[in-house]
Structures are given as C-alpha cells and as structure tokens.
Amino acid sequence: MQEIPFVLAKTPAASSLVDKFQEVEFSGIYSNYGPKNTQFEAALQSRLFGSQGCCLTVCNATIGLMTAMKQAARKRPRTSPSPRYALMPAFTFAAAAHAALWAGFTPLFCDIDAGSWGACPQSERRLIAKYGSDIDLIVPYATFGNNIDLDHYERLHRETGAGIVVDAAASLGAIDERGRGFGTGFRHPVVYSMHATKTFGVGEGGVIYCADPDTIATLRIMGNFGFGEPRCATMPGLNSKMTEMTAVVALECLKTINDVSDKREMLADAYRRSLISEFKLQSRTGRRTAYQFMPLLLPKWVSRDAVRASLSAQGIGTGAYFSPHLMQQPYFRAQCEADDLTVTDDVGARILSLPLWTDMTTSIVERVVTALHQCVLSNPADQRAA
C-alpha cells in the first residue's frame, strides 16, 4: 500500500451503527423508500437545503442522472428525425455521457473555461447557435465540487426551452455564495453522488434534489419501475432505490458533513498556500468547495507521467481526473459531437489530482508539495524555457 494514498475513503464505523442496522433488520423493511430513507431525505432537505425543495435518494448518481435525463426527454416529445442532443462539457466523468446515451440523447460536448474548468459559456452559445432546438437538454457539471452559476442555466432554459439536469456528483458539502448548500432552490434536477470517494461517502448512493416537488414525485415513481399506480407502470421506469442499510450510513454521514467539508477545505487551503505559482489552480466560486481531491495544472514543460511515476516511487498516489476527457474515449468519440475543445485538450493534458482525504494532516500536504516541487524544479532549465 502507498504511504500516502490518492484517495482514502472514510465511511462511519459500522460498529457504532449496530443498533441502527438492527432496527432495519427488526422492521423487516430493507428498501422501497422505507423509514430510514424517509428520515434521511427529510434530514438532508433541512440540513443542506434550508428546508427548501425535495430530495430523493438513488442507488448511485449515474442511475440518478439517467432517470432525470429520461424525465427531461419525456417533457419534450420529439417529432424531428435529427438526434436529440445533450449539451455537456467534455471535461467530466464518463457517467454523464453514458447516462445521456441511455436516456436517448446524443452527447454534444462544449469546451471549458480556462479558470473554473466548468462549461465555457461562449462554447455553449456557439453550439446553441449551431444546433438550435435539436439541443433538448443541457447538463452542466459542478466541476470538482465547485459552485457553478445556476442562474445562467435557468436563463438558458428560458431562452432555449432545453431541459436542465445538473451533474453535481461531487458537490454534497459545497456552499454557494449565499451560504446555502449548492443547488438550493434550483427548479431542475441536481444529482449528487454519495460514492465512497466523494466528500459525502456512503459506499454506493446518490441524491436528486429539486426545488419543484412534482419533479421529485415523478422521479420517485420512475425509480420504482414507473409504478404510478400499484404494480402498474404508467411511465418509463427502472429501479433506482437505495437500501435502508445505506440510509442508516447516510444519516450518520450527514452529522459530520459540515466538519468533514471544512476539514477538506482547510487541507485545500494548505495546498494553495504552499504550491508555487508554476502550478495553476482552479478558480473557486461560492463559499465552500467540496473537495474530492486537489486538482492542479502542471506547467507545460513538465511530463505528467514522469511526475506521477516519481511521486509514486516516493509512496504518493495521484490521479489525473479527467484525462482522457470524454471526446478522447473511443466509445464516446464514435457517436458524440463536439465544439472546438482547445481548452479541454490543454487542461486534460496537464491536470494532476493530488491526495486530499479527511484524515490527512497539513504535514502530509507539506510532504506531497515538497515532493512535487522537487520533481518539477529538477527539470532542466532549457526544458522549462521551451
């Protein structure tokens, strides 16, 4: 095992939850939006979303994105023979493009902003001008738990009529500029992951939030086989339900999410203070970012493979999220379309993700930074000038 792993998942100790697990066992209710799940959804709505809107648990964020996208498609019945496009940034995780394809959309990738690494508004505009009403859906990604501008997407929805589904997979724990949990009050589905590697990690799980209760009510039915009437499908469906045992873990995570997110932001601040200016960091928005890891851009004159190998040899794990980006993955390249992706190509080629986990200390951050500085500054000067 690496001395300093890239990710180190931390879920609540099962031993401390034995009583709660037994409550599930004795109730005989293991799923189907049972009492623990209901309790978790209500607690989440009040603790993270200021008691506004509604929450629906799902078994993971990918399935949550699929159902939310499918619902968006149903709202706009199609007559034109051209594909229905889902506009999304190329710099995101494969799950968003897979979900769009499963829901019947053709992913259409826009470029990203060089500072925030979120969807670039000019690139979105270019694609909207070119594809017009064939764009049925817009899927922004709250990049690495950052607080993107949701008002911008409400405006795009009003202008184009396209549905909006937000991929906020890493965002449970993020706080927007008004001091609310990221997503609060948004009238379109916002999908969060509770995968073990996220800030709010239960193992497998997810949440769909929406300020509109009808949207959540419909998604709840779709997630239970489309049963709008007892045992009778009235709409498209699948099984997206989360287990009661997971809800027990999630309730426990909710108690600590604020402290965990603060701690992780403190570690990110330690990185920001220590890293030399040769590294480019993501511009932050909102009051708190939910950090899954610490992303940065390497200087152009440095080989990422060499840096990763050198850090690995020193027992330090790293990642390169998201490289390859979506348009560089063969399955997507073969069937998706894209705008010019100059910034995505550049960011994807230089991105490096450093360890950032809840039990890390600032002295571990210092060790990582020192090792990184050594390997970057040991590059010959002629290479740096090139």
Ligand SMILES: *Cc1c(COP(=O)(O)O)cnc(C)c1O
């Ligand atoms: C983690 C992640 C997902 C998938 O979440 P799961 O709960 O693992 O399905 C989707 N999109 C992004 C951007 C992610 O980081």
